[in-house]
Amino acid sequence: MLELLRSRYPAVLALLAQLLAVLVIALLLFASVRLAGWRPTLWQAALAQGVLAAGLGRWLGLRSWWLALNLAFVPGLLALQSRQWPAWWFFAAFLLLLLINWNSFRERVPLYLSGARTRQRLSERLAGLSADFRFVDLGCGLGGTLVQLARDYPQARLSGVETAPLVFLLAWLRCLPYSNCRVRYRSLWAEPLGDYDVVYCFLSPAPMAELWVKARREMRPGALLVSNSFEIPDVPAGEIIELNDWRDSRLLFWQL
Numbered sequence: 001m002l003e004l005l006r007s008r009y010p011a012v013l014a015l016l017a018q019l020l021a022v023l024v025i026a027l028l029l030f031a032s033v034r035l036a037g038w039r040p041t042l043w044q045a046a047l048a049q050g051v052l053a054a055g056l057g058r059w060l061g062l063r064s065w066w067l068a069l070n071l072a073f074v075p076g077l078l079a080l081q082s083r084q085w086p087a088w089w090f091f092a093a094f095l096l097l098l099l100i101n102w103n104s105f106r107e108r109v110p111l112y113l114s115g116a117r118t119r120q121r122l123s124e125r126l127a128g129l130s131a132d133f134r135f136v137d138l139g140c141g142l143g144g145t146l147v148q149l150a151r152d153y154p155q156a157r158l159s160g161v162e163t164a165p166l167v168f169l170l171a172w173l174r175c176l177p178y179s180n181c182r183v184r185y186r187s188l189w190a191e192p193l194g195d196y197d198v199v200y201c202f203l204s205p206a207p208m209a210e211l212w213v214k215a216r217r218e219m220r221p222g223a224l225l226v227s228n229s230f231e232i233p234d235v236p237a238g239e240i241i242e243l244n245d246w247r248d249s250r251l252l253f254w255q256l
């Protein structure tokens with residue numbers, strides 16, 4: 001059960017850590033007022049709750065980036081509330097985050113972007129292909145990889161699919177000036193892969209096993225599957241380019 005939550009619904013575990021931390025801190029507050037006559041400030045309580053929630057999250061096996069979220073959640077709420085923001089502001093901020101991080105909860109793939117060095121090395125690696133190669137970025141984010149390749153390879157045919165509404169819109173606008181590049185509002189799971197010479201993705205560990213099944217079913221022999229940093233479980237990459245950047249990015253290649 002814990003393993004299932006950890007791998008498929010980490011947000012539920014994070015919520016559990018938050019609630020447990022609130023409960024423990026409330027009990028400690030009660031005890032300190034009753035037994036020692038000491039009443040901590042709201043900020044002290046919120047910070048203690050954050051530290052405890054982060055620790056509990058770690059203990060429950062959440063990945064390290066949840067640590068910061070768990071740590072900052074309640075202190076962040078307190079900071080926002082103490083500044084008397086109008087109610088619509090919260091709704092607008094929520095809506096903005098939702099439109100950007102549409103795929104975080106269901107697909108467990110948030111938005112982060114391939115770095116400039118990664119895009120450059122990918123582009124160099126594709127130099128040996130025929131000039132009109134077909135390329136797709138599954139979950140193309142803001143379209144940075146597509147734009148770089150559209151400039152470097154004017155004859156290549158480049159596609160991107162994206163389902164986070166605001167992210168899609170920005171990528172679509174960004175690719176408009178390039179006649180060899182198009183972005184569609186479509187789930188990566190609905191994109192047929194049979195026509196592409198290169199399929200690129202930068203997703204998360206969560207969908208990689210399923211993506212491999214799809215790639216093997218649909219991609220044609222000789223085509224390249226490229227993953228930025230995330231491995232396919234039990235399928236070693238045929239080629240790896242180390243990017244030596246701050247997040248230890250790697251480009252992993254599998255030839256079908």
Ligand SMILES: C[S@@+](CC[C@H](N)C(=O)[O-])C[C@H]1O[C@@H](n2cnc3c(N)ncnc32)[C@H](O)[C@@H]1O
Binds near residue numbers: 103137161187188
């Ligand atoms: C980590 S970002 C990578 C963005 C871009 N490929 C890059 O390398 O800069 C992953 C993107 O995949 C999108 N995504 C996640 N699941 C998706 C799905 N099922 N269909 C289409 N896009 C998806 C997310 O919205 C996000 O923009």
